[in-house]
Amino acid sequence: MKTITPLHPGLWQISLPFQGEPGIIGSYLLASHNALALIDPGPTTMLDALLAAIRETGHAPEDITHILLTHIHFDHAGATGNLLAHTPQAGVYVHSIGAPHLLDTTKVVTSATRIYGERMQTLWGEISSVPASRLHILEDSDTLTLADLTLQVHYTPGHAIHHVIFFDPRTRDLFAGDVAGVRLQDIDYVRPPTPPPDLDLEAWVKSIETLRTLQPTALYLSHFGPVYQVDQHLDILQTRLFQWGEFLLQGIRSGKDEEDLLKLLIAHTQPELLAIAHDEHTLARYEIATNYRMTVQGYKRYWQKKHPERLQK
Secondary structure, three states, X not given: OOOXXXXXXXXXEEEEEEOOEEEEEEEEEEEEOOEEEEEOOOOHHHHHHHHHHHHHOOOOHHHOOEEEOOOOOHHHHOOHHHHHHHOOOOEEEEEOOOHHHHHXXXXXXXXXXXXXXXXXHHHHOOOOOOOHHHEEEXXXXXXXXXXXXEEEEEEOOOOOOOOEEEEEOOOOEEEEEOOOOEOOOOOOOOEOOOOOOOOOHHHHHHHHHHHHHHOOOEEEEOOOEEEOOHHHHHHHHHHHHHXXXXXXXXXXXXXXXXXXXXXXXXXXXXXXXXXXXXXXXXXXXXXXXXXXXXXXXXXXXXXXXXXXXXHOO
């Protein structure tokens, strides 16, 4: 897979070789007259690859004016603080709920270290804070002007409480982060990314409706690449979000622990993906993009927090 893919004039998709696998984590570079925007720079472990890819498009990192974050999860935004040393003109744009965690990364790093342990540095690298002078707050229905380019900001919780999407009303391109799910290129399979702590199915359905209302011609996924069959893709995502949730709810109600739930979900869902992909390696690639354990943890927290009444037998 190529490191950079021109999508149309002034727009490139960047493939970051996360854990040695291209085509799983992607950034987008958007050029306008005297403005250059980078959407979701990825983790710090991919910073050198990101900088090289930007140069490969014919631009210099020093020319970036906007770093746009769909949300602050490390696979999307982990490199942001360190990237600023290479992008002296750039401001960082993030939803107001995510902003405090960029200003001081101590809390999110401590929390993530409890989850990832010794793998923390290998996966994500150093997570540096963003100076207040470089940070710009986004809210729902904001409009960003990048020279002759306009991007609409829409608040889209469900996957994360601090999630936004960026929409270009001229081209109808929609940069979807994770709210439109995971679908690796050339694999006709949509997987819901449902990590803790913010999974909210009701909010996610409203966000999917926001995406539909905008009528995009393309969804640009962070994991990974463009989707042009928008309605079909969103239908599958919404259906699978609830199917997986109900399946795990039955396991939780029957007293299964996390390990048992993990085994049940893998046995229930993995054959469908394998039948589509015909390739064991694809299973591993989807697991890198959004892993089963965090899926289980996300649904468990959702049912306990949002619908404790449904946990009763």
